[in-house]
Amino acid sequence: MQYSRFGRTDFMISAVGIGGLYANRVSNLPGLITEALDAGINTIDTASTYGLSEELFGEALVGCRDRFLVATKSIHRDFNVFCQTVYQSLQRLQMEYIDLYYLHDISTPADWKLVRDGGHYDFLKHRQKQGDIRWIGVSVHDLDTAELILSERDFDVIMLAYNLTEREPEVRIFDLAASLDLGVVVMKPFAGGVLTETRSQAYGLDIRAADALRFSLGHPAVHTVIPGISSLQELRTAVACGNQREILDMPTRDQLCQTAAFLGGVFCKGCGYCLPCPAGVDIPLLMQMHSRFRLYDQRNWQQVFQLRSDYEAASVSGDACVGCGECLKRCPYRLSIPDSLAELHQRLS
Numbered sequence: 385m386q387y388s389r390f391g392r393t394d395f396m397i398s399a400v401g402i403g404g405l406y407a408n409r410v411s412n413l414p415g416l417i418t419e420a421l422d423a424g425i426n427t428i429d430t431a432s433t434y435g436l437s438e439e440l441f442g443e444a445l446v447g448c449r450d451r452f453l454v455a456t457k458s459i460h461r462d463f464n465v466f467c468q469t470v471y472q473s474l475q476r477l478q479m480e481y482i483d484l485y486y487l488h489d490i491s492t493p494a495d496w497k498l499v500r501d502g503g504h505y506d507f508l509k510h511r512q513k514q515g516d517i518r519w520i521g522v523s524v525h526d527l528d529t530a531e532l533i534l535s536e537r538d539f540d541v542i543m544l545a546y547n548l549t550e551r552e553p554e555v556r557i558f559d560l561a562a563s564l565d566l567g568v569v570v571m572k573p574f575a576g577g578v579l580t581e582t583r584s585q586a587y588g589l590d591i592r593a594a595d596a597l598r599f600s601l602g603h604p605a606v607h608t609v610i611p612g613i614s615s616l617q618e619l620r621t622a623v624a625c626g627n628q629r630e631i632l633d634m635p636t637r638d639q640l641c642q643t644a645a646f647l648g649g650v651f652c653k654g655c656g657y658c659l660p661c662p663a664g665v666d667i668p669l670l671m672q673m674h675s676r677f678r679l680y681d682q683r684n685w686q687q688v689f690q691l692r693s694d695y696e697a698a699s700v701s702g703d704a705c706v707g708c709g710e711c712l713k714r715c716p717y718r719l720s721i722p723d724s725l726a727e728l729h730q731r732l733s
């Protein structure tokens with residue numbers, strides 16, 4: 385496994401970590417943790433909103449907690465709920481302290497204002513002084529907001545998406561993060577799963593997860609990449625990429641991006657932040673269909689035929705949307721969900 389200095393934390397972090405979104409899908413989490421340790425992985429990332437992930441890691445890390453930099457996050461904007469979540473994370477993880485706590489998904493200036501002025505940031509600073517938290521991070525999906533945040537408050541770590549379809553951090557954030565000596569964590573190396581063998585095929589593409597990871601690890605500003613791990617096979621792919629990490633020159637990065645360029649930068653990543661929908665619409669499912677539809681309409685009738693059949697199989701169709709707008713506030717990619725659902729229904733039903 386390769387390691388690098390994680391910015392001002394001075395921690396020597398492994399090139400890949402365990403993303404904990406799918407911890408509940410892992411059949412033997414303690415076994416997976418043991419294999420990850422043996423392979424040299426020393427960081428785990430979870431969140432208070434990843435189902436039972438914190439509890440599962442809390443149990444699985446008994447006896448080896450000190451061998452990992454453990455990160456978690458809270459997305460809550462209500463100040464009291466946010467504070468409770470921090471205490472709850474300590475309990476669920478069964479830890480006396482959390483290495484890294486993120487203000488999670490601060491992806492609009494309004495979000496930032498809320499947690500900056502609402503006491504959330506100050507609360508984390510206070511808990512840091514009390515020894516509950518070692519370092520403070522911020523996770524962002526919007527780079528304008530990221531620049532604003534970093535110009536106004538001090539953080540130890542930034543987490544952002546950097547993958548074959550999202551390269552803007554190269555020109556907007558990486559130098560800034562280096563100048564502030566921040567740790568840089570890359571989330572969504574597979575763009576929500578699309579940049580993997582199985583899912584890319586649904587888009588008519590041939591993209592390997594290992595190539596996607598190679599790309600995200602290929603920039604020197606990146607300290608660690610945290611793919612969501614749900615099986616030993618995925619862990620082994622990540623370990624192999626972490627072992628073979630190489631800094632890529634620009635032509636090589638450009639070349640790796642060529643296949644994925646067809647996807648464009650803006651498409652549904654299937655992250656699920658838009659949920660729940662009061663009308664019961666499976667928004668990630670239908671929005672990913674819409675992204676495929678946008679690419680293939682009028683160009684590939686075989687794909688559109690398949691989409692029609694997938695759409696018919698969905699339990700709730702797009703016309704169930706009542707236009708409440710709740711999902712619009714939550715989608716970090718600002719996708720126009722109600723309009724897209726209406727278009728999908730009109731064209732595929």
Ligand code: SF4
Pocket residue numbers: 660661662663664665667704705706707708709710711712721722725
């Ligand atoms: S706007 Fe439509 S899809 Fe979005 S949450 Fe409301 S009902 Fe659901």
Ligand code: SF4
Pocket residue numbers: 651652653654655656657658659667668671714715716717718719721
């Ligand atoms: S619509 Fe937005 S929030 Fe919902 S799954 Fe897609 S990218 Fe994520």
